[in-house]
Amino acid sequence: MQREELTRDPKSTNPLVLAFLGDATYAHCVRYHLIARGLVKPNQLHKEANRYVSAKAQAHILLTLLPTLTEEEQAVVRRGRNAKSGSVAKNADIIDYRHATAFEALIGYLYLNGHEDRLAEIVEQAFAIVEGVRNG
Template sequence: MKNPLVYAYIGDCIYEFYIRKFLVEEKMCKLKEIQRRSLNFVSAKSQRKIYEALNTQGFLTNEEEEIVKWGRNAHGGKAKHTDIVTYRIATGLECLIGYLYYQNNLERIEQIMKEVIKNESIW
């Protein structure tokens, strides 16, 4: 297994890619609007809210919850523009996405990201 922060680094890229892809496919034409909306999805605060929604719904498996905890407990950088708890939860979610990518479980990433997008209204 890789370092959880490596998984989080890759997971962050994948998460943001899915969000940008969704916004472009929504036929938004103005790049400024796409950028503004994507920031709403990818902020640590939004990622914490989506993780809490996924958790409340029981959407994640026990193994996935363990990966989130593993990523959350990794000691990485300092939180920017948010509190440390929110930052760590967001890192845990990104770690899960990166882990699934390295497990070649693209189908599960797709399922999770569809749920993220479906829950856009919570933030």
């Protein structure tokens, strides 16, 4: 699939729009990762995917990765965390929800900017963090 040309600079994109895209991008990566690991039962896939995409998991990922992020990435994270969302967190406290939104904004930003290598690196680190929680 060929990407369309962007009509605006990703740096000026609303952080909630970045999070919207980041949510879908990260969920896609998680689902592919789980299927590649051999999980094929839909119920098992859903349950396992939730371990990666829950607000609590994404907040933990973000806080673990924060010291390794560039200044530009940290600025995106701040914008995402501080964005005023019209929705209420379900099954998560507000702090985890804001950190999860910030993580998703970062993923969306990297995707929109075409930073595929950095996006892959962040996603791989996210998987290692989630799997380390279970294994370590």
